[in-house]
Amino acid sequence: MKNANNTYVFPIATETIKEYEETDVQELGQRYIDLFEFYLQDDIASKFRKMLVIEQYSSPRAAELFNEIFIDMPLNYITILFTVLIQNGKFIHSDASIMALNFYSPLFLLLFKNDSATTEFEQLKSLLTNHIEVFIQNHANPEK
Template sequence: MEKRDTKQKILGAALDLFSVRGYDGVSVKDIAAAVGIKDSSLYKHYKSKREIFATLLEGMNRRFEETVTFYRLPQGEISQVTRQYGENDLEWLKKAVDAIFLFFVNDPYAVKFMHLLMIEQFRNNEAAELFGEWFIGGALSFQTSLFGEMMKEGYFREADPRAVATQFYGPILLLVLMYDSKPEKQEEALRLLHAHIEEFAKNYHISHGENK
């Protein structure tokens, strides 16, 4: 149990330091000092700083998947996901977006990991790729495919899927950056988020009562 606790303390200390100083700005000695152990002792738990980072990334992936599963957000083939998004109402969509939004602005682990990637993206190619995958290219790619399918199925009016994805996701990312680590402003953040979703739906969503 003590070994496991020490491993977790190492990860926590590393994430705290990485989120403030970036990956390259932190040494194994720094992490060990934050935990209160010698750097030689740290190597008994992790082979390298690289392994610590890889473990933190695994943790980020796991926490995100747990959030998606907990809130029963659509997963699987794009056709299946499209159907679930298309057949649910606006209030359901707000709750689905809320879940992901609050994960990135309120979950301490996710917030620190995002800070790490933001700091490191301009000097570390891997960090830049991860930041793009998590917060820009990956998100836009998924939403472009989703909205394209929703147009084909008649849930959305015809438009350029990539442009529509950018219009949907751009303001959400901006709100994430604006309200990052500000739980006292959560009500304000969600009000702006919901207003954005409502305006977006007015422009693109075709209600069940309309001709497709």
């Protein structure tokens, strides 16, 4: 999920899903932890996210961008990714869109908890790591 500039972004093109077909689900979990860390600690990414949060209430375009970047794109991408993982037998059969919602919602919450609370980053990262580990335990196909 690094782009050409070595910065983390949510993947936009679904073609990148193919890159994950052979990826271990544990490695995939680590990629989301790295992505979370980037969006919290990269100064430009953090300021951009905070600006969109504030401006979404006065600018329809900012609201559109916020929803696209931080809600719709990640959920769509993760749904497609989980669909592939289910089809490849790495995840148990389930509704991929609900799985994506269950997976991404805590990431989204912790991202914004960082902005509004005094919780330390390492504590948030630990919560996220535990969430991803439990999610994988609950959804990984034990036969793979």
